[in-house]
Amino acid sequence: MNNIYLFERGPDPSTVAIERVSxxxxxxxxxxxxxxxxxxxxACMFTKLHVRLPLDEFMMGVxxxxxxxxxxxxxxxxxxxxxxxxxxxALYFSPTPESFLYFYVTRLRDSRSWVSLxxxxxxxxxxxxxxxxxxxxxxxx
Amino acid sequence: MLPAGRLxxxxxxxxxxxxxxxxxxxxxxxxxxxxxxDADSRRVVEVPETLxxxxxxxxxFCCYLTDNPGxxxxxxx
Numbered sequence: 054m055n056n057i058y059l060f061e062r063g064p065d066p067s068t069v070a071i072e073r074v075s076x077x078x079x080x081x082x083x084x085x086x087x088x089x090x091x092x093x094x095x096a097c098m099f100t101k102l103h104v105r106l107p108l109d110e111f112m113m114g115v116x117x118x119x120x121x122x123x124x125x126x127x128x129x130x131x132x133x134x135x136x137x138x139x140x141x142x143a144l145y146f147s148p149t150p151e152s153f154l155y156f157y158v159t160r161l162r163d164s165r166s167w168v169s170l171x172x173x174x175x176x177x178x179x180x181x182x183x184x185x186x187x188x189x190x191x192x193x194x
Numbered sequence: 195m196l197p198a199g200r201l202x203x204x205x206x207x208x209x210x211x212x213x214x215x216x217x218x219x220x221x222x223x224x225x226x227x228x229x230x231x232d233a234d235s236r237r238v239v240e241v242p243e244t245l246x247x248x249x250x251x252x253x254x255f256c257c258y259l260t261d262n263p264g265x266x267x268x269x270x271x
Contacts, residue, residue, distance in 0.1 A: 067196060067198040067199075068195075068196055068198045068199035068201075068202055068203075069195055069196060069199050070195075070196055081216035082215075082216070083215040083216070084215065089195055090195040090203075090210065090214050091195060091214065092214040092215070107199075107202045107203070108202075108203075108212075110211075112212075113203070113211040113212040114211075114212075116212035116213065117211060117212045117213075118221060118223070119220055119221050119223065120213060120217050120219060120220050120221040121212075121213060121217060121220050121221075122212070122213045122214060122215055122216050122217065123212075124216070125213075125216055125217065125220065140242060141238065144241055144242070146237070146238045146241065147234075147238075148238060149232075149234055149235040149238055151226075151231055151232065151235040152231065152234075152235040152236075152238035152239045154223055154226070155226055155228065155231060155235065155239050156239075157223065158223055158224055158225055159220070159221070159222055159223040161220055161222060165218070168220045173225055176243065
């Protein structure tokens with residue numbers, strides 16, 4: 054965990070404390086009686102998808118509209134979200150959650166599974182990733 | 195979550211800005227008409243739609259690793 058870049062502008066221990074998960078925790082657990090709020094994040098979001106803390110208003114807005122916690126959105130969809138951020142940056146636009154989600158519809162297998170975003174035919178902005186993220190489920194904190 | 199994090203992750207009324215825990219009711223999003231978007235979102239949507247090609251997602255990611263991602267991304271179009 055020490056070698057993973059977590060923060061946008063260097064270490065910022067004032068907003069969140071990063072903690073290793075215990076061997077009995079799973080991402081779909083709630084607070085389970087613990088004091089204080091927290092959220093889980095998969096390690097691959099930092100190591101592969103260039104997500105950095107703090108989460109910005111755009112990311113939080115997408116999660117809010119989808120009503121999901123960060124680990125509930127499939128990493129492939131985080132990849133699409135990150136790519137959209139970069140495209141907007143290149144075009145000098147501020148991304149909005151609604152503009153990103155315009156290009157996608159949700160695919161829900163059931164309410165306990167991950168939420169995936171599927172590009173809409175004909176107006177899809179990004180070619181979808183040719184492979185799905187695998188083995189991401191065990192690496193989180 | 196530390197005290198300073200509350201400024202970032204909670205709204206003015208003290209509610210989390212996104213679900214912190216796995217929810218049992220993810221929102222279903224169907225296709226939305228462009229006309230249903232607010233003005234800012236419509237402006238964002240219309241510009242990428244004019245780009246000549248669909249962008250390979252994996253290449254976009256490579257741009258995150260360069261010193262000037264925005265510039266390098268433009269070079270892909």
